[in-house]
Amino acid sequence: MNTWTFFWDHRADILSATLDHMTLVAIAMAIAILIGVPLGMFIVQRPTLRALSLGIANIFQTIPSLALFGFLIPIPFIGGIGKRTAIVALVLYALLPILRNTYVGLTGIDHAVLEAAEAMGMTSGQILWRVRFPLALAVILAGIRTATVITIGVATIAAAIGAGGLGSFIFRGVALVNDSLLLAGAVPAALLALLADFLLGLLERRLRVL
Amino acid sequence: MSIEMKAKSTIEQSNSIEFSGVVYRINDIPGRSIVCSTNLTVSRGETLILLGRSGSGKTTLLRLINRMLLPTSGQVLVEGLPTTEWGPIRLRRGIGYVIQEAGLFPHFTVAENVGLVPELEKWDRARIAARVEEMLRLVGLDPAEFSKRHPRELSGGQRQRVGVARALAADPPILLMDEPFGALDPVTRAELQREFGDLARRLNKTIVFVTHDLREALLLASRIVLLEAGCIVATAAPRDFLRIDHPEVKAFTACLDLDPGASS
Numbered sequence: 174m175n176t177w178t179f180f181w182d183h184r185a186d187i188l189s190a191t192l193d194h195m196t197l198v199a200i201a202m203a204i205a206i207l208i209g210v211p212l213g214m215f216i217v218q219r220p221t222l223r224a225l226s227l228g229i230a231n232i233f234q235t236i237p238s239l240a241l242f243g244f245l246i247p248i249p250f251i252g253g254i255g256k257r258t259a260i261v262a263l264v265l266y267a268l269l270p271i272l273r274n275t276y277v278g279l280t281g282i283d284h285a286v287l288e289a290a291e292a293m294g295m296t297s298g299q300i301l302w303r304v305r306f307p308l309a310l311a312v313i314l315a316g317i318r319t320a321t322v323i324t325i326g327v328a329t330i331a332a333a334i335g336a337g338g339l340g341s342f343i344f345r346g347v348a349l350v351n352d353s354l355l356l357a358g359a360v361p362a363a364l365l366a367l368l369a370d371f372l373l374g375l376l377e378r379r380l381r382v383l
Numbered sequence: 384m385s386i387e388m389k390a391k392s393t394i395e396q397s398n399s400i401e402f403s404g405v406v407y408r409i410n411d412i413p414g415r416s417i418v419c420s421t422n423l424t425v426s427r428g429e430t431l432i433l434l435g436r437s438g439s440g441k442t443t444l445l446r447l448i449n450r451m452l453l454p455t456s457g458q459v460l461v462e463g464l465p466t467t468e469w470g471p472i473r474l475r476r477g478i479g480y481v482i483q484e485a486g487l488f489p490h491f492t493v494a495e496n497v498g499l500v501p502e503l504e505k506w507d508r509a510r511i512a513a514r515v516e517e518m519l520r521l522v523g524l525d526p527a528e529f530s531k532r533h534p535r536e537l538s539g540g541q542r543q544r545v546g547v548a549r550a551l552a553a554d555p556p557i558l559l560m561d562e563p564f565g566a567l568d569p570v571t572r573a574e575l576q577r578e579f580g581d582l583a584r585r586l587n588k589t590i591v592f593v594t595h596d597l598r599e600a601l602l603l604a605s606r607i608v609l610l611e612a613g614c615i616v617a618t619a620a621p622r623d624f625l626r627i628d629h630p631e632v633k634a635f636t637a638c639l640d641l642d643p644g645a646s647s
Contacts, residue, residue, distance in 0.1 A: 289486030292449055292559075293500050293549075294475030307490045 179353035187342070191361045194338035197256065197331060198324050198365075201263035205320060209268050210313060213275025214301065223276065230269040238327045241265065242334045259328070259336030266327050267320035274316025278309030311381040318373035325366040329358060339365075399557060399589035400425040400448055404457035407443055417443050419614040420457070427556075430583050430590040432600040434635070435610035441593045444610070445559050448591060449478045461557070476500060479550030479558040479588075483565045485542045487534040493519070493545050494530040500553040518548035523578060540571040547579065551586070560592045564599070576602055597635045600624075609635070
C-alpha cells in the first residue's frame, strides 16, 4: 500500500527518471548499432579482424558492469562523471550481441542461395546488400533485441557515476534501506525491458523470411 | 546475351566450351588433383552429361566453366576466350546455372527470382515482366498463379522449375546444371526430366549437365562423359555408352540392371 502511494506521490520524478533512462539507452543503442552492424559486415571476409574484434567485444562483456564504469572515470575525453561515460560503457556492453549476430546472420545463409547469387553474376556488393543483408536482418535484429534488454538493465548501474536515470532511485533505496524507493527504480526498469523485448520481438518475427 | 559473346560466336568455331589441358588442384594437397589433365570440347547446342560418383570431380569441372574456379594449369575456353580473360561477372551473366536445391532467393517472389539477371542487366521493367511470364509458361507454371508466391510456398518440383526459368531468363547461350533434379521424389524427377529433355531440344542451348544417375544421363545426353577420380575415363553417345568395356562403366550399368524400372 505504502509503495503505491509513494509511486503516486512521486509520479513526476519517476516519469522523468524513466525518460532519462530511455534517452540513455536510446543513445547508447544507436551508437552500438552504428558501430556493430557495419563492423559485423566488414569482418565477414576478414578472419583476423573478426577474431580480434569479437575477442575484444567479448572481453568487455566479461568485465563486471560496475567495474567498467569505474575504469572509465579516469580516462580523458570519454571518462569522467556523468552521462557521457555511462554511454561509452553501455555501448561497449551492447556491442558484442550486435556484432556477433550481424556476423552470424550474414554467414549463416543457405549455401545454395549464395552459390546461385555468385553464379548468376551478382557482384560482391550486390550479394551483400540484396542477398546476405536482407536474409540476415532477422538475426541482426535478434542481437539488437538482446543488447537493448541488457542495456536497460545495465543502465541502472550508470547512476553510480552520476548518469541519472532509474538507477538513482535504486541506489538511494539501497542506501536508505527503503523498499519503495528501490521499487520506484526497479519496476519501471523491468517494465521497460519487457516492453522493448516484446516490441522488438514483434519486429523480428515480421522480418523472418523462412 | 553479351555483345562479346554474340560477336565471338559468329567468328569462332562451333565449340562453345573447350577444356585444354586443364588441371585443378587445391593448394594444400599438392599430390592429389581434383581434376587431372582434362581435354574436352563441348559443341554448340549439345547436351553434354558429366557422369560420375560423388567426388569424381564433375561439379569442379562445371565450376571451372563459369569461373567459380580457375584452373591450376591449362585453360578453359568459353566462346573461344579463356575464362581468365573473361570478367567473372560478364561471363556468368551469359551462363545459366541450375543447382540441386535450386538456390532460389527466399526473400524474393518467383517473379523477382526469375527476373533477376535481366534486372541486373538493366532491362526495362515491361520487358522483364514479359520475359518472366514467358519463362514461367515455358517451364509449365501459370504466371497468374505463381508470380507473386515466395519459394517457401512452392513444392520441390515447382522450385526446380523456377530455378530453370531463372537460369534461362536472360537467354544465355550456355546452361550449366548441377544435379538439378537430384533432390526430387522419383515421380516428380521423371516428370521434370522428360519435360526438360523436350525443352532442351527446342531451345538449342549448349548444356553441361552433372549427374550421378545413369538413367538420367541416357535420357538427356547427346554425349556422356564419364569421370572417375577427376579423370575422364569414357566419352560416348548414349547408345554406345552401355557397350564400353571399362570397369567404371560396368559399375554404373550394373546399377541399371538391378533397378527393375530401368528396362525400356
